[in-house]
Amino acid sequence: MTTAASAEAAVLDDLLSGIEARKPRALARAITLVERAGEQRRELIRRLYPRTGRARVVGITGPPGAGKSTLVDRLARHLREGGETVGILAVDPTSPYTGGALLGDRIRMQSLYLDPGTYIRSMATRGAMGGLARASHDAVDVLDAAGFDWILLETVGVGQDEVDVVRSVDTVLVVTVPGLGDDIQAIKAGLMEIADVFVINKADRDGVDRTVHDLEAMLGLAETQSAWRPPIVQTVATRNEGIDGVLAEIQHHRRHLRESGELAERRRQLLRLRVEAILKERVLAEADASLGLEAQIERGLAEHDDPYRVADRLYAGAVRSANGETVTAADEETA
Amino acid sequence: MTTAASAEAAVLDDLLSGIEARKPRALARAITLVERAGEQRRELIRRLYPRTGRARVVGITGPPGAGKSTLVDRLARHLREGGETVGILAVDPTSPYTGGALLGDRIRMQSLYLDPGTYIRSMATRGAMGGLARASHDAVDVLDAAGFDWILLETVGVGQDEVDVVRSVDTVLVVTVPGLGDDIQAIKAGLMEIADVFVINKADRDGVDRTVHDLEAMLGLAETQSAWRPPIVQTVATRNEGIDGVLAEIQHHRRHLRESGELAERRRQLLRLRVEAILKERVLAEADASLGLEAQIERGLAEHDDPYRVADRLYAGAVRSANGETVTAADEETA
Numbered sequence: 001m002t003t004a005a006s007a008e009a010a011v012l013d014d015l016l017s018g019i020e021a022r023k024p025r026a027l028a029r030a031i032t033l034v035e036r037a038g039e040q041r042r043e044l045i046r047r048l049y050p051r052t053g054r055a056r057v058v059g060i061t062g063p064p065g066a067g068k069s070t071l072v073d074r075l076a077r078h079l080r081e082g083g084e085t086v087g088i089l090a091v092d093p094t095s096p097y098t099g100g101a102l103l104g105d106r107i108r109m110q111s112l113y114l115d116p117g118t119y120i121r122s123m124a125t126r127g128a129m130g131g132l133a134r135a136s137h138d139a140v141d142v143l144d145a146a147g148f149d150w151i152l153l154e155t156v157g158v159g160q161d162e163v164d165v166v167r168s169v170d171t172v173l174v175v176t177v178p179g180l181g182d183d184i185q186a187i188k189a190g191l192m193e194i195a196d197v198f199v200i201n202k203a204d205r206d207g208v209d210r211t212v213h214d215l216e217a218m219l220g221l222a223e224t225q226s227a228w229r230p231p232i233v234q235t236v237a238t239r240n241e242g243i244d245g246v247l248a249e250i251q252h253h254r255r256h257l258r259e260s261g262e263l264a265e266r267r268r269q270l271l272r273l274r275v276e277a278i279l280k281e282r283v284l285a286e287a288d289a290s291l292g293l294e295a296q297i298e299r300g301l302a303e304h305d306d307p308y309r310v311a312d313r314l315y316a317g318a319v320r321s322a323n324g325e326t327v328t329a330a331d332e333e334t335a
Numbered sequence: 336m337t338t339a340a341s342a343e344a345a346v347l348d349d350l351l352s353g354i355e356a357r358k359p360r361a362l363a364r365a366i367t368l369v370e371r372a373g374e375q376r377r378e379l380i381r382r383l384y385p386r387t388g389r390a391r392v393v394g395i396t397g398p399p400g401a402g403k404s405t406l407v408d409r410l411a412r413h414l415r416e417g418g419e420t421v422g423i424l425a426v427d428p429t430s431p432y433t434g435g436a437l438l439g440d441r442i443r444m445q446s447l448y449l450d451p452g453t454y455i456r457s458m459a460t461r462g463a464m465g466g467l468a469r470a471s472h473d474a475v476d477v478l479d480a481a482g483f484d485w486i487l488l489e490t491v492g493v494g495q496d497e498v499d500v501v502r503s504v505d506t507v508l509v510v511t512v513p514g515l516g517d518d519i520q521a522i523k524a525g526l527m528e529i530a531d532v533f534v535i536n537k538a539d540r541d542g543v544d545r546t547v548h549d550l551e552a553m554l555g556l557a558e559t560q561s562a563w564r565p566p567i568v569q570t571v572a573t574r575n576e577g578i579d580g581v582l583a584e585i586q587h588h589r590r591h592l593r594e595s596g597e598l599a600e601r602r603r604q605l606l607r608l609r610v611e612a613i614l615k616e617r618v619l620a621e622a623d624a625s626l627g628l629e630a631q632i633e634r635g636l637a638e639h640d641d642p643y644r645v646a647d648r649l650y651a652g653a654v655r656s657a658n659g660e661t662v663t664a665a666d667e668e669t670a
Contacts, residue, residue, distance in 0.1 A: 042643045045641050045642070045643055046641050046643060046644065049639070049640075049641035050639065053639075137642075264636075267636065268632060268633075268636060271632050271635055271636060271642060271645065272628070272632050274642035275628075275631075275632065275635070275642050275645045275646045275649065276619060276628075278642055278643060278646035279615075279618050279619060279622060279646050279649060279650060279653075280614075280615040280618065280619070282618075282646065282650055283614050283615065283617075283618040283650075284611060284614060284615070287614060293607070293610075293611075296610070297603060297606055297607050297610065298603075300606055300610070301599075301602065301603060301606060304384070304385065304388075305384075306380050306381050306384035307380070307472075307606060307609035307610050307613055308377045308380055308381060308613060309381065310606065310610045311610045311613035311614050311617065314610065314614060315614060315617055315618075315657070316657075318614075319654050319657040319658065322650070322651075322654040323654065323658065
């Protein structure tokens with residue numbers, strides 16, 4: 001081992017023992033590492049993966065303004081009161097239009113920061129197109145290996161990217177509020193399909209019966225092969241009302257997952273989602289490293305090449321790069 | 336050339352002359368072909384690509400219920416009255432919750448079906464995860480090569496997938512309606528950033544001034560390097576009001592694109608988006624063909640392998656498959 005490599009290995013050992021001790025600085029460094037591409041991230045996940053698979057992972061999604069952050073805050077406090085540890089990952093879309101508001105929500109949670117049994121981290125979507133789901137799954141691994149009993153993964157349910165973030169967690173809460181019009185009901189169609197538990201927050205508002213009715217009607221329309229019918233729970237998170245009911249349904253759903261064998265199926269889906277994301281990231285990185293994505297795009301434009309022809313050149317470049325650099329070792333491993 | 340290969344080439348020649356003659360059956364067959372993966376699709380695009388780049392491509396997006404289909408219908412009629420030909424691609428999210436409603440919208444357009452200067456085609460999102468943007472860009476090529484003066488690409492602006500569909504068209508119309516609450520404004524943040532022209536449809540409803548005001552406030556907040564500030568046009572598409580104004584702004588935007596050099600930049604972005612999508616699809620297809628994605632996922636689960644390790648095996652398999660099958664020819668081409 002070279003001196004540089006052994007220094008790097010020592011840094012990683014250090015990081016791993018910091019994660020195991022749930023030191024906030026080590027957790028923060030590890031999550032920053034997985035937000036970036038590169039060999040170190042890969043080595044980190046490889047080392048900590050054997051310790052994963054124990055945490056209960058709950059996704060919380062829904063439209064902006066539904067009160068997700070407050071709900072997450074209250075869920076975390078209830079779990080802490082029962083003596084359990086909680087890691088929170090908040091995936092924020094940092095659009096110039098909404099970034100500020102979400103940052104404000106985070107500040108409300110700051111009292112939790114002082115509790116060593118809780119860890120809170122925001123991850124940004126900006127520039128992470130497609131890589132965000134991969135990074136958030138890696139970050140769940142970090143918190144899982146750190147031994148948190150629960151991981152709450154909060155995201156705004158806007159795009160496919162955000163849906164991929166929460167898909168294949170153990171239990172998905174879809175949070176809504178009374179009084180959203182028909183248009184928004186249609187927008188949420190993509191979320192309806194991934195919901196395990198519906199939470200109607202701000203349930204002291206007018207129109208809550210209508211919202212329950214609409215959700216039940218939508219559930220009635222859905223064709224599903226699952227024996228699980230998502231329950232609907234009402235909360236007023238700001239007043240701490242209904243939080244026990246949400247936790248009870250999460251536990252109830254978890255029992256269903258285990259008894260029906262669906263937990264294993266979700267873990268399978270998650271692994272597939274993660275492997276596909278890594279393959280896609282890798283082919284782009286290797287194509288770029290060998291021939292340069294930008295350079296080939298420019299050449300394609302200059303010669304009016306069709307996209308398949310440009311992609312063929314880049315794919316061949318990625319293959320040549322793999323032949324020269326990594327394929328021999330990988331071949332031996334799988335032979 | 337083998338008999339089978341020459342028969343296939345004759346079929347393709349036939350298809351290409353049908354496309355050139357804008358025969359509806361040939362257009363329908365070609366678009367069905369690009370919706371699927373495979374070598375034939377690739378060959379079709381390769382052959383017709385030299386004839387593309389002439390059509391004006393307009394994307395129309397916005398929340399369900401904004402009246403996009405009616406607006407598209409009216410735009411198409413106005414263009415036809417001016418003697419121009421129009422191809423319409425409607426990308427429908429076929430969720431069990433919304434599929435029916437959108438199909439109803441399509442039926443209103445049926446009188447256009449009888450006009451040989453118009454071609455209308457729906458493309459479904461179901462099961463096309465990520466491949467939908469690729470397929471719709473290929474379908475635009477088909478209509479472009481067929482010589483349509485205008486291509487209108489309509490999609491519900493819900494997910495990242497849908498945003499990728501309209502991104503990098505020449506001009507993006509974002510359609511909204513008065514009276515949507517604050518929540519939906521936030522949801523549309525992703526759409527705000529891609530809008531070239533805002534259309535407030537159903538502008539005879541209460542609250543139109545408020546909507547104009549809100550949009551202007553959002554535009555004021557946006558940090559942009561572009562010299563183009565998206566105009567806001569009001570329409571009542573069902574009564575055919577304001578359609579000329581929309582067309583005038585599309586022409587105005589097109590002039591800006593050409594004079595500022597941004598048209599070339601959009602074409603560059605589109606090529607890059609398409610090349611990346613093809614590379615991603617290809618690495619998954621080759622990994623699957625060589626080692627079997629499912630089989631490797633099962634092995635990964637059984638051995639509790641981390642996702643990077645599973646991806647390494649599959650990537651090595653894809654590289655071996657490329658080495659055996661395609662890399663020699665591609666190497667010669669680029670050497």
